[in-house]
Amino acid sequence: MATWSAPGKVFLFGEHAVVFGKPGIAMAVKPRVYVTVRKGRHPPRVKSPYIEGCFSEMDVKGSVYVHSQLPSSSGLGSSAAVTVATLSAINDEFDLGRTRADIADMAFAIEKKVQKGRASPTDTYVSSHGGIVLIKEGTKRRLPPQSFNIVIGNTLVSHSTSRMVEMVGSFKQQEPDIVDPILDSIDAVCMTAIHHLSDPKILGRYMDINHALLEALGVSHPTLTRLVMAARAAGAYGAKLTGAGGGGCMIALCPKRSKTRVAGAIEGCDAKAIITTIDTDGARKEHEGKIARKTGR
Numbered sequence: 001m002a003t004w005s006a007p008g009k010v011f012l013f014g015e016h017a018v019v020f021g022k023p024g025i026a027m028a029v030k031p032r033v034y035v036t037v038r039k040g041r042h043p044p045r046v047k048s049p050y051i052e053g054c055f056s057e058m059d060v061k062g063s064v065y066v067h068s069q070l071p072s073s074s075g076l077g078s079s080a081a082v083t084v085a086t087l088s089a090i091n092d093e094f095d096l097g098r099t100r101a102d103i104a105d106m107a108f109a110i111e112k113k114v115q116k117g118r119a120s121p122t123d124t125y126v127s128s129h130g131g132i133v134l135i136k137e138g139t140k141r142r143l144p145p146q147s148f149n150i151v152i153g154n155t156l157v158s159h160s161t162s163r164m165v166e167m168v169g170s171f172k173q174q175e176p177d178i179v180d181p182i183l184d185s186i187d188a189v190c191m192t193a194i195h196h197l198s199d200p201k202i203l204g205r206y207m208d209i210n211h212a213l214l215e216a217l218g219v220s221h222p223t224l225t226r227l228v229m230a231a232r233a234a235g236a237y238g239a240k241l242t243g244a245g246g247g248g249c250m251i252a253l254c255p256k257r258s259k260t261r262v263a264g265a266i267e268g269c270d271a272k273a274i275i276t277t278i279d280t281d282g283a284r285k286e287h288e289g290k291i292a293r294k295t296g297r
């Protein structure tokens with residue numbers, strides 16, 4: 001029996017612009033998905049096409065147990081985390097010798113198949129490797145880790161990433177003179193922010209600018225705007241939507257002393273707050289005792 005876990009992700013900068021080849025900065029965050037795999041003679045009895053995809057890709061049979069701390073369909077990369085943790089647990093249980101990079105690539109291929117062509121290579125890479133990652137011109141590079149105090153605000157408004165990506169695509173096609181400069185500005189914000197990763201005050205200002213540019217692209221939502229405003233008013237250095245928008249989540253970068261106040265302000269808007277920070281581990285083997293305690297088995 002093997003138990004592995006994998007973290008979720010947030011975009012600090014550059015979502016949507018990365019789809020058009022611009023840079024983005026994403027970070028693995030603490031809520032994790034835990035997956036236990038045990039060798040068996042039968043295929044796993046699960047309804048998840050991601051987990052089925054993992055077993056058929058690895059060409060093995062067995063049972064699977066999933067415990068997720070990550071809300072699904074909220075833009076925090078939960079399907080990528082499930083896929084990465086399942087592949088890692090299968091790899092360990094069946095001693096298949098796949099590397100972390102192999103797991104990231106396979107997880108992306110499975111997500112792409114399940115999501116009928118559209119998937120984020122960022123989600124699967126960040127979940128398997130952890131830390132802060134710069135995505136630029138198709139390559140991914142880990143940046144020095146920072147101990148940010150982050151509060152995630154989940155609007156609980158469901159959204160569709162592919163619909164939001166399509167929407168920006170058609171806006172760009174119809175109004176290239178307007179949309180291209182917005183994407184160029186997101187690029188500039190992201191590349192400037194890289195030089196200030198250790199200064200959360202300055203970084204917060206760039207997050208505010210990035211949010212305004214995403215609003216201009218039309219991917220925000222009234223609840224996201226409300227949470228962003230509430231977080232700033234409660235003392236965050238900066239706040240922005242994260243991921244595809246149209247619902248889903250926002251993030252606030254906070255001074256340590258105000259994270260509880262920021263979380264309270266978010267909950268006061270009928271949203272769900274998660275106080276978190278960077279996860280530098282990526283996919284990680286868990287001890288059975290730990291997962292049993294976490295899941296109350």
Ligand code: MEV
Binds near residue numbers: 244
């Ligand atoms: C979704 O989390 C982020 C987008 O940029 C899509 C992607 O990067 O694949 C909207």
